[in-house]
Amino acid sequence: MPSHRLPxxxxxxxxxxxxxxxxxxxxxxxxxWLVMDISHTKAQTEIAAQAQAQLLQIxxxxxxxxxxxxxxxxxxxxxxxxxxxxxxxxxxxxxxRLLEHQRNIRNLALAPDNVISDVYPRLGNERALGLxxxxxxxxxxAVERAIQTRRTVVAGPIPLVQGGLGIVSRTPVFLVAESxxxxxSTGAQSVPEPxxxxxxxxxxxxxxxxxxxxxxxxxxxxxxxxxxxxxxxxKGAVFLGSPQVFEHNPVTLDVPLPGGGSWTLGAVPAGGxxxxxxxxxxxxxxxxxxxxxxxLLSARLVRAHQQVLALASHDRLTGLPNRRLFxxxxxxxxxxAQRDRRAGALxxxxxxxxxxxxxxxxxxxxxxxxxxVAQRLAGLARANDTAARLGGDEFALVLNAVASSQAxxxxxxxxxLALVAPIxxxxxxxxxxxxxIGVAMFQGDPDxxxxxxxxxxxxxxxxxxxxxxxxxxxxxxxxxxxSFAAAATSHAT
Numbered sequence: 001m002p003s004h005r006l007p008x009x010x011x012x013x014x015x016x017x018x019x020x021x022x023x024x025x026x027x028x029x030x031x032x033w034l035v036m037d038i039s040h041t042k043a044q045t046e047i048a049a050q051a052q053a054q055l056l057q058i059x060x061x062x063x064x065x066x067x068x069x070x071x072x073x074x075x076x077x078x079x080x081x082x083x084x085x086x087x088x089x090x091x092x093x094x095x096x097r098l099l100e101h102q103r104n105i106r107n108l109a110l111a112p113d114n115v116i117s118d119v120y121p122r123l124g125n126e127r128a129l130g131l132x133x134x135x136x137x138x139x140x141x142a143v144e145r146a147i148q149t150r151r152t153v154v155a156g157p158i159p160l161v162q163g164g165l166g167i168v169s170r171t172p173v174f175l176v177a178e179s180x181x182x183x184x185s186t187g188a189q190s191v192p193e194p195x196x197x198x199x200x201x202x203x204x205x206x207x208x209x210x211x212x213x214x215x216x217x218x219x220x221x222x223x224x225x226x227x228x229x230x231x232x233x234x235k236g237a238v239f240l241g242s243p244q245v246f247e248h249n250p251v252t253l254d255v256p257l258p259g260g261g262s263w264t265l266g267a268v269p270a271g272g273x274x275x276x277x278x279x280x281x282x283x284x285x286x287x288x289x290x291x292x293x294x295x296l297l298s299a300r301l302v303r304a305h306q307q308v309l310a311l312a313s314h315d316r317l318t319g320l321p322n323r324r325l326f327x328x329x330x331x332x333x334x335x336x337a338q339r340d341r342r343a344g345a346l347x348x349x350x351x352x353x354x355x356x357x358x359x360x361x362x363x364x365x366x367x368x369x370x371x372x373v374a375q376r377l378a379g380l381a382r383a384n385d386t387a388a389r390l391g392g393d394e395f396a397l398v399l400n401a402v403a404s405s406q407a408x409x410x411x412x413x414x415x416x417l418a419l420v421a422p423i424x425x426x427x428x429x430x431x432x433x434x435x436x437i438g439v440a441m442f443q444g445d446p447d448x449x450x451x452x453x454x455x456x457x458x459x460x461x462x463x464x465x466x467x468x469x470x471x472x473x474x475x476x477x478x479x480x481x482x483s484f485a486a487a488a489t490s491h492a493t
Contacts (some may be wrong), residue, residue, distance in 0.1 A: 014348040017303040025295025036279050043277020051222055051251040051267040055394035058224070058265060059255050062213040069105060069209070070152055070258060072098045073202040076108065080173045080197060086110065088118055095120040104209045105202060106166055112198035114143060133199065139168070142230065143199060144426035145260070146170040154257040155230045157206040157239050167204040169258070173197040210240065215265075217241040222267045225250075231261025241266075249273060316365055318374030326388035326396055331450055333386075333400045339446020340401075340409040345408035347397040348438045348457040349377070349415060352469040354393035357431055368425050369433060377420045380411070395435075405441050405474055412437045412472035420470070436464035448478045 019241055063298065074263040075098060080086050086094070095108050099120070107128070109119040114133040115325040133143040142155035174194035182307025210216070217240065225241025227234065238246065246252075250266035258265065269276035279287075284414045313325040321329065330346065337344045351373065358366035370393065377387040377395055386398040397415065402408045415437060442453050460475035467473065 017299040020302040021295040021299030024298035028291035055253040073200040109201040152258045169202040171200040171415045228263035321388040329386040345399040349395040351393035352434045434470040440475040
């Protein structure tokens with residue numbers, strides 16, 4: 001017995017094209033979003049690398065500027081440490097020569113015992129004279145750190161006493177108490193403690209220093225900011241650019257400063273990370289439009305597939321299942337009867353005198369008769385039954401579950417009664433028709449092939465024809481020996 005099955009009933013569901021279209025559109029849209037998201041992420045990674053390279057260039061230039069600038073106080077501090085001090089006339093001459101080509105330096109001051117005693121240039125910086133570092137809260141910390149570390153300490157940018165904003169370096173000066181010659185003559189073994197002399201302070205114009213280093217708030221499509229006031233690194237306040245730069249996941253880079261501490265540079269794309277590397281709006285619209293078009297095409301394709309299946313499995317004239325689908329439904333009914341141990345029935349129905357209707361009224365009227373008969377059979381079939389047109393004027397009704405052969409014959413009588421009622425045609429005429437029915441019971445006998453079941457029903461149908469038409473005959477049960485008895489029961493309308 002054949003076990004193949006045609007597509008299940010859900011394949012013909014009217015909402016299936018809509019579901020298929022929505023799923024296809026959603027899948028295509030998700031795929032488009034995924035591709036654009038991957039592209040966006042990749043673009044952001046490349047942009048972050050560009051920002052990092054930009055900050056590296058700024059830091060390199062800033063390092064060079066700081067090294068060149070801080071070489072001036074280091075030179076002065078070395079001279080004082082060697083000579084024990086510097087006369088005002090000599091200070092003005094030496095520092096003047098050192099600052100000739102240093103446009104970033106605003107002034108250089110000497111602060112023996114942490115009190116500014118001399119400053120170059122004097123003009124415009126008179127207010128700094130006499131400043132006591134230890135009495136100034138803004139500058140005391142940097143001075144103490146310079147003394148403790150014995151290294152140049154950079155602070156700022158800070159407001160200067162003489163006005164303006166600058167970066168200040170503090171270079172401590174330590175004098176040796178005894179000369180090396182005296183130590184050698186006395187044979188002393190211990191090294192004397194250096195004596196603290198004071199501070200060489202350098203004020204740098206922050207604006208020109210940053211400009212020379214290329215540290216501006218906007219460049220190359222990035223917003224730049226710097227934080228770390230008084231060399232506090234990422235814990236210090238923002239002194240250049242917008243503080244919001246550090247609130248939007250910036251690319252950062254530390255700038256180590258002499259004496260310890262650092263500044264932190266940050267960069268974000270000018271339009272923010274959300275817009276950086278994003279596909280153009282037109283590309284996004286086209287991608288989602290393509291997803292929608294794909295969904296529509298999928299819906300059309302599924303609908304066309306449904307139509308093809310319907311044409312392949314249903315009769316074009318009546319809309320009933322055709323012979324191919326009938327064979328499948330009958331096969332499934334027999335298997336179900338065997339599994340559930342219950343009976344089913346096959347009714348083969350043949351119209352009586354249909355040829356005369358075609359000959360007298362024409363094929364158009366004959367087609368209308370077939371359509372009306374199909375409608376009446378479909379109305380008599382239960383939800384789990386199958387009414388089919390096998391070809392010409394021959395129909396079939398598969399009953400999936402019947403209590404007995406008597407119940408099957410009662411259904412056959414209902415069919416006979418339904419078909420003898422006058423059939424109205426489109427032109428207003430009425431046609432009288434009748435049918436003969438052959439009924440064969442089945443209980444899923446594994447020894448009976450499907451062709452045998454159909455043959456038993458067909459024999460009962462011919463018995464009905466011989467008995468005067470308009471009747472239903474019940475076929476004898478299947479005989480495993482291979483012999484078939486004549487139809488045993490006959491019912492007439």
